[in-house]
Amino acid sequence: MSLLTFENKEGTLTLMVDGNVLSTNIKALREESLQLINGEDPSVGPWDTLVVDVTQAKMIDSTGLNFLVFLCRFVKKKQARMGILVGSASVQKSLTFVRLDRQANITLVS
Template sequence: MNHTIDDQVLAIGIPTDLLSTTVESLRAEILPLFDDTALKYSQVGKVHLNLCAVNMIDSAGVNFLVGIIRACQTRKLGITVTVKSRFVHRTLLFLRIDRHVELVVAS
């Protein structure tokens, strides 16, 4: 996982598939980024989650994603999710995740 904060946008890149076997370590890495004090200090107003390297996502991966969306909503942060894989895109559409985030398809 990599992240940057630039112009009040927290950009998070996920380098691996979102699966039951990968989400626990990702969760442990991402959790500190949503620390309220840190977010306030850096004046973050929006989160950009880059899933372009994600080719497969299972239910544990979806639940992980939902956890991030809820963390953003609780903190009143806007969230954009960028995907590249057609399968990941179709999964997020079918689960209506697009109603809760700005879903962007990278070319």
């Protein structure tokens, strides 16, 4: 079962994560994401902005944060931009603790 859905609208690729981002599902999530962002899937199309939508995540643990950091580094190498949509102040707090707010635009969607 897929953990991700995506949408590419005028070069803004949005990855929508369905649920928590935790050590127990991170491997599959990482593989699915890589296939979408590294050009392996022709249906994705070109993009210059990556938005990761984790509004459905009630919890993101350290491996989940590491995964977001990995995406930030990937996007930076590609010289693209990145945004993260979160669904709770607590999740936003976690991202801020690991300074992801300095790497990407974080938006709290209430």
